[in-house]
Amino acid sequence: MHTHITCLYGHAYTSTAMLAQIATADIAKEMGFDKVPVYSYPVEADSESELRTRLDGIFSGVGFGDFIVLQYPTWNNVEFDQAIIRKLRAYPRLKIAIYIHDVLPLMFEPNAYLMPTMIEIYNMADVLIVPTEAMYQRLRQEGLQVDRYVVQEMWDHPIDLDLDRPEFIRQFHFAGDVNKFNFAKNWQSNLPLRVYSRDPETALPDQVITCGFMRDTELIVNLAKGGFGLVWADDDHINEYFKLCITHKLGTYLAAGIPVVVPRHLSNHDIIEANHLGLVADSLEEAQDYVANISAEDYDDLVDHVDRYRPLITQGFYTKRVLTEAIFKCLDNRS
Template identity: 45%
Template sequence: MRTHITNIYGQSPSSTAMIAQNMVTEVAKSIGFNEIGIYSYPIHTDTPQEIRKRIDGMLAGVSNHDIVVVQLPSWNGIEFDELLINKLLGYSDIKIVVLIHDVVPLMFENNYYLMQRTIDLYNKAESIIVPSDEMLKTLKHAGLVVNSIAVQHVWDHVTNFDPKQPIFEPLINFAGSAVRFPFVQNWHSQTKLQVFSRSTISSLNEQVSYRGWLPDDDLLRQLTSGFGLVWSENIDNQSERAYSQRNISYKLSTYLAAGLPVIVNKGISNQSFITENNLGMIASSLSEIDQLIAHTTEEQYQDMANHVRQVGYLIRQGYFTKKVLIDTIHQLLTC
């Protein structure tokens, strides 16, 4: 018996989807998993037979009785994901675990028609790893019937970087697309906003500065003061705010790995995790940020930073991912 995990390649170096799957795979490999590489490509250029041949090559190291963790979506389309899962089901006594990063029908309104196919795909697994308790409720309401469930709660951000104690100042750091998150263009706060993004869009507020996209280690070194911001707004075809109540944010883990306390929108899926561990502050609207920071003392900030340092160590070492994978394998083999 061997354990395997899928991992995507071929996307942009700044693709959060690929970065997250690569990170999970590296953690899994550290505890004995074998990697199954999946390259992102336009599958509609292939016939179903050609796709099956590609999948045969990907699964060359898989045998009967193995355990395979499939990170979904593969971003090659649900047709590819269905063919992959169905191929795995052809192995004798195979145990399939679906590790959900995103649920495409919930991300994009015009893809909701794929919800039933997505649930049917999940139901073929023996075990599911979901991002949050709220996502689990949503999927069960849509028809998920898998009994073996584990909850990720927070992503890791594995790195050798060791942050220094952050500096308290009225500064907001935001790592994300200025196009996908339009509040960047309409920043009205007096608090400075530092944006790390490939997109540079003019802002009416001189408090906004663009730092460009940075490789991971460089970004972590720049996050040395103020707060990290996790914020979602609804945009065309994407109900980002509702989705943030179900998924978990990779940028949250980036800030915590860098040692920064955070400010997050109320209702975020891991709000209780943030408040119970004193990792930052919750805001109902961006208009509250100036007052939140104005009423925060140096002592309160450093107390949050000390708690962040403890949780950040777990995140940088991959302990949340190790735990959810080990718990899942243990449940599969002992029930």
């Protein structure tokens, strides 16, 4: 049995969606998986015949009786995702796992109408890899029928860097687009908020320091200098999605070795509490007060706990676990 995993290419180098799929596929490759590149392109330009020919080429290395992981969405369009699963479902004895990174009808309100199509796609899989238990239960409410599933819990962030120990600095880091988050544009604290994103469209408070977009290694090195990684949003829809998804920036902060501050409604906040990796806060004001008053000794204790936990993320163990469990779910009737 050969194992395969799809991987998105063709997005801008700033695309978190593409970086997450590449990182996942790279970890899978260490386990013996073959990468199946899926490029972003204008699917609507293809005729039905051209699309069939394109898919024949993409999946030419996949054989009967193999195991394939489809990282969804492909970020082309839903019709393309649908065409992939329909094609592969016709392969005799092929086992298919769908690795759900995001659910577009839940992620973006205007895409809510796509939910029946996405459920149809998911129901054609043998096993699902879902970000959280809450996401699986939400999809069940929408008509999901697949009983075999694996829960991811956290994004890995593989790195191979020799980082210095973070210094005790009373500051926040935010790896997100400052133009999309009002809390950053209206920052009300004397503590610095260092933002890693494209240039702001409006003037920002003096304590918001724009650092520009940084590629992965540069970002990790800057985060590792010290402070707290912040996961936050003030948009109701994003906060609802936080309950279902797992955010990539959380793994990035922990890979850099710094403690984090997250909202209590974040899906995997229990990992932060159980492993003493930072603060789970009920409000931004609570978070700011916590950072303003934490002692150097308490900060160092958090850094020690992060250092103990971070190999799970930097060495790809979450991804390795879900891929291994997905294979067992497909092949072992006890699973």
